[in-house]
Amino acid sequence: MTSSRPPLVQLSNVRIDRGGRTILRDVSLQVPRGSITAVLGPSGSGKSTLLAALTGELRAVSGSVQLFGQDIPHGNRALLEMRKNVGVLLQGNGLLTDLSVADNVALPLRAHTRLPEAVLHRLVQMKLHAVGLLAAADAWPRELSGGMARRVALARALALDPPLMIYDEPLTGLDPIASGVIMSLIQRLNDSLGLTSIIVSHHVHETLPISDQAVVIANGGIVFSGTPDALQASQDPLVRQFLHGEPDGPIPFDAPTRNYGLENA
Structure with a gap:
């Protein structure tokens, strides 16, 4: 996807620390406008740390x-x-x-706007309709299936019409059918609303088909960045280990040794 406009998201030589440890280093990434970028990697690789940096929760040490x-x-x-x-x-x-589905979706609108109640109600209806849950507006969260609850959360995330959407492990806890619904919905909303989306996930086979760009994080940095087809064709041992779920390889199973300062005790 080419564009004369600058990318919506750009990281340049970023280093991010957490809890006194460097989690990611030398991270450079561009997310083109209108695209869907999959940020993949094994658990504990730093995907959530990258997300926290994108939302300003964590500050980059450098870059x-x-x-x-x-x-x-x-x-x-x-x-x-x-x-x-x-x-x-x-x-x-x-x-x-303790809030209905409609009131959950209305939360960002009530917090950040002063819209008349009639307008707010109409916007909530539009967001629920977009995720196929208008009929559940008066339901309570406890009455929803996992997939329905995820779609309500998506409607709420879209309430303020943000140009950038970040999905943090959107398929966690969902069955294959609900997962397919969510991924299809992400793609449809991205196209119809002109969004730019970043999907942080370890669900490779569900995420790649809707993505324009794939990024793999492992061992403290980005080990692959390119198209989904290029990722599937990669012969890099680290990438192959992740894609095929192999227990042995460059990505260690054991947690890294932490320095507790005992050498000076």
Whole structure:
């Protein structure tokens, strides 16, 4: 996908630390406008750390992280304004159990706008219709299946019409049918609404078919970046190990040894 416009997301030589340890280093990535980018990798590889850097939760120790052509702001108010343009679908859904489906979707609108109640109600209906759950507007989260709850969370993430969507493990806990519904919905919404999407996942075979770009994170950095077809054809041992789920290879099974400062005890 080519465009004369700058990428919506750009990371340049980024290093990210967490808990006193370097989790990701020398990360460079461009996410073109209108594309779907799959960020793949084994558990504990740093995918969630990258997500936290994109939302401003974590600050890069070095390098630059830009969204919408600008560095992520440091001030709380400016950061909040930027986050209004980023929809995040959490893997735990984050629905409030004491609110109806409609009121859960309305939360961002009530928090960040002063729209008349009639307009707000209409927008909520539109978002629920977009995910195929208008009939469940008056239901409670406890009455929903896992796939339905994920779609309600998606409707809420879209409430403010963000140009950028980030999906954090969107298929966690879902059966194959619900997973297929969610991935189809992500693709359809991306195309129909002109979104740019980043899918953070370890579900390779479900995610690649709808993606324009694939990135694999392992061993503290990006080990592959390219098209899904190029990823499938890669002969890199590390990439092959991840794609085929092999227990032995360059990606270690055991957790890395942590330095607790005992050498100076």
